[in-house]
Amino acid sequence: MPHLLGIAIGILSLGAQDPTTPVRQDPPTSPPIFQPGAPGQPTRTVTAEQAAELARTTYTDADVRFMQHMIVHHAQAVEMARLLEVRGHSPQVKALGRRIAIGQASEMDLMRGWLQARGQPVEARDLHAGHAASPSETALMPGMLSPAQMARLAAAEGAEFDRLFLEGMIQHHQGALDMVEELLALPDSAEDTLLSDFATSVVADQSSEILRMRSLLAEL
Numbered sequence: 001m002p003h004l005l006g007i008a009i010g011i012l013s014l015g016a017q018d019p020t021t022p023v024r025q026d027p028p029t030s031p032p033i034f035q036p037g038a039p040g041q042p043t044r045t046v047t048a049e050q051a052a053e054l055a056r057t058t059y060t061d062a063d064v065r066f067m068q069h070m071i072v073h074h075a076q077a078v079e080m081a082r083l084l085e086v087r088g089h090s091p092q093v094k095a096l097g098r099r100i101a102i103g104q105a106s107e108m109d110l111m112r113g114w115l116q117a118r119g120q121p122v123e124a125r126d127l128h129a130g131h132a133a134s135p136s137e138t139a140l141m142p143g144m145l146s147p148a149q150m151a152r153l154a155a156a157e158g159a160e161f162d163r164l165f166l167e168g169m170i171q172h173h174q175g176a177l178d179m180v181e182e183l184l185a186l187p188d189s190a191e192d193t194l195l196s197d198f199a200t201s202v203v204a205d206q207s208s209e210i211l212r213m214r215s216l217l218a219e220l
Contacts, residue, residue, distance in 0.1 A: 059118065059192045065184045067111045067195070068124035069141055070176070072200075074104040074111075076144050077172055080153065084165050089158040093165065093216055100169065100209060107198070114194060143175010159220060164186040166217045173213075 081101035088094050115122050127140060136148040145153065145168050153164050180199045183189050190196050 001201065002092055007034075009183070030152070057186075060186070060189050062186050062189045063185060063192060063195055064115065064118075064120045065124060065126075065187075066179065067115055068120075068122065069127065070216050071108050071111050071122065071178065072124070072127055073141060073144060073172075073176060073179070074108050076150075077101070077169065078108075078152075080145070080165060080169060080172070083154055084161070087154070087157040087161045088165060090162045090220070096209070097169075097210060097217065103205065107202075110194075110198060114192075114198075139175075141175070142178045143172045145172065149186045165218065166213045166220075170210055170213050170217075173210050176202055176206055 071115040076083040077099050084094055114123050136151075137146045139146045139149075149168060153161065153168060156164050175206070181204055183199065188198055
């Protein structure tokens, strides 16, 4: 019996090593698909089906115009924060300005990427035409400081600068909230997932910053 058992084991062993014997292979594992979150939000993993659905999301001309305009809107806020570093006085106001500048610069990158991924121009032609003809006290778009307001801000310093900065940035943030509200009121707009997440983030972040700036303004 031990001899027969050894022969059986040998035969099984040879069969396992036979190159003609089919080898079972596990199906290849698909690599994870990551969807970038809105500014301040984490990246999430989505399935292939979800990714395909996201790719089919449509966008409107109003969505494109909103992103193009908001890039310019954010750029002025970053410029205001740069002036604050040089001409401001309050450490608390400067810290807030730095946070605003970092956040809005990051959002500008997101908006440029959104437009480029959809083959859309980053710059809006209508803004250039309107800006050239605008009176000095007329802002380019809702909430933005007019050229005259920016000149007064750049000429101020110390506590006076801090006051003008806070008043101007509150106005600026409120304008961004108005732009989001206007977009959401349009039919079929803001249905793109990334744009919708971004608009939600703008409302949450800038509403919170408005409250903080009003508090700082009351302390000056």
